[in-house]
Amino acid sequence: MTPGVLAGRAALITGASQGLGLAIAQAYVRAGASVVLCARDPQMLEQARVATVALAGPDQRVLTQVADVAQPADVERLAAGALKAFPQLHILVNNAGIYGPKGLIEEVDWAEWARAIEINLYGSILACRAVLPHFKASHYGKIIQLSGGGATNPLPRLSAYAASKAAIVRFAETLAEEVRADGIDVNSIAPGALNTRLLDEVLEAGPEKVGQVFYERMVKLKAEGGTPLERGADLAVFLASAASDGLTGKLISAVWDPWETLPNHRAELAQTDIYTLRRIVPKDRGQRWGDE
Numbered sequence: 402m403t404p405g406v407l408a409g410r411a412a413l414i415t416g417a418s419q420g421l422g423l424a425i426a427q428a429y430v431r432a433g434a435s436v437v438l439c440a441r442d443p444q445m446l447e448q449a450r451v452a453t454v455a456l457a458g459p460d461q462r463v464l465t466q467v468a469d470v471a472q473p474a475d476v477e478r479l480a481a482g483a484l485k486a487f488p489q490l491h492i493l494v495n496n497a498g499i500y501g502p503k504g505l506i507e508e509v510d511w512a513e514w515a516r517a518i519e520i521n522l523y524g525s526i527l528a529c530r531a532v533l534p535h536f537k538a539s540h541y542g543k544i545i546q547l548s549g550g551g552a553t554n555p556l557p558r559l560s561a562y563a564a565s566k567a568a569i570v571r572f573a574e575t576l577a578e579e580v581r582a583d584g585i586d587v588n589s590i591a592p593g594a595l596n597t598r599l600l601d602e603v604l605e606a607g608p609e610k611v612g613q614v615f616y617e618r619m620v621k622l623k624a625e626g627g628t629p630l631e632r633g634a635d636l637a638v639f640l641a642s643a644a645s646d647g648l649t650g651k652l653i654s655a656v657w658d659p660w661e662t663l664p665n666h667r668a669e670l671a672q673t674d675i676y677t678l679r680r681i682v683p684k685d686r687g688q689r690w691g692d693e
Contacts, residue, residue: 406642408433411487413479415470415528416497418445421547421592421630425494426463427453428634429641435462437483439497443467462486470497470524471516480531492543492641493532495525495569501561503603503610514561521565526572529587533580542585543641546573547633548652549591552678558611570652570678577650586649588640592633593656628656636660651676 412429416422418440426436430453438453440446446465454463466482468475483490501517502509525546536542551559551566570589577587603611604620636655639645647667653660653676663670670676683691 404431405433406644407492407638410434410491410641411436411483411489412492412494412641413437413439413483413490413528413532414494414496415439415468415479415524416547417494418442418449421633422494422496423449423453424630424634425496425637427456428631428638429492430456430461430463432638432642433458433461434492434641435487436464437479437486438463438465439468439470439479440465441467441469470495470528471519473527476524476527476531480528480535483532484535489539490532490535491539491541492545493528494545494547494637494641495528496547497521497524498547498549498565499562500559500603501565504558506560509561517561518565521562522568522572525569529576533585536585537580537583540584542580542583543645544573544576544585544587545637545640546570546587546589547592548589552589552591552652556615558615567678573652574650574677581649586640586645586647588645588649589652590633590636590640591652591654591656592630592636593628593654632656647671652678 407429410433412434414422414426414429414436417426417438422440426438426449429436436453438446438449440449446467450463450465457463464486466479468479470476498521499517502513529544532542546569548570549566551563552570556563573587573589580587603615608617633655636653639660640648644664648663648670651670658676683689
């Protein structure tokens with residue numbers, strides 16, 4: 402992205418102490434934005450702040466706030482703190498997420514399963530609820546939701562993750578329609594297969610928990626290094642910038658989709674279900690049956 406493309410903008414980023422969240426925060430700062438980083442671990446959050454502030458210019462601010470996005474009171478304090486620091490907040494990035502328990506649905510710990518839904522799904526929705534009044538008053542805002550393979554493919558033995566990610570993409574599509582007239586864009590990112598702590602969790606769990614096929618795929622991913630974090634971060638910069646104004650309600654792959662050129666197709670995208678979750682019928686796969 403062009404240097405300075407986010408100059409003068411302020412962003413709130415959850416799950417920003419490591420991995421893709423931190424990569425997005427640092428990409429935003431390099432692009433000229435000020436940021437509020439949120440995570441649960443204060444020590445890791447401080448380390449992220451130090452690393453990120455080193456990239457900031459004199460007119461940029463890098464702030465942090467410890468919060469658990471699954472707790473409504475924490476999210477309200479987080480949003481209030483961000484809005485106190487930045488009278489105009491432009492961007493919300495919902496990156497905080499966990500895999501949750503690994504194993505067969507009837508065997509996993511139910512409290513852990515529900516906790517994954519609370520963080521991945523409820524946490525994203527709570528953050529949206531907290532900033533939407535401000536975005537609506539400003540008649541402008543960018544909401545960016547991190548998705549993943551769980552939204553578009555079954556993930557046996559990772560059912561909480563898959564269910565929550567599919568749900569949040571449909572929520573983002575729905576919210577996009579609710580706020581279309583308010584100048585607020587809501588989009589989801591599929592960042593690709595990343596070599597992060599989530600991958601390490603799968604490898605640690607082993608094939609007996611996550612299944613042999615998925616485990617072997619993750620071993621190969623670890624060896625090959627995975628999708629660079631920068632690819633997803635660059636897409637997050639694009640979706641936070643004025644270049645993407647009017648592009649909304651989409652699930653965009655950082656790896657496979659030509660997102661750099663999407664502004665050229667803004668009108669067509671606004672009138673189609675391209676880059677959305679939809680039911681597949683026989684004719685979509687070249688079959689003639691089912692339409693009689």
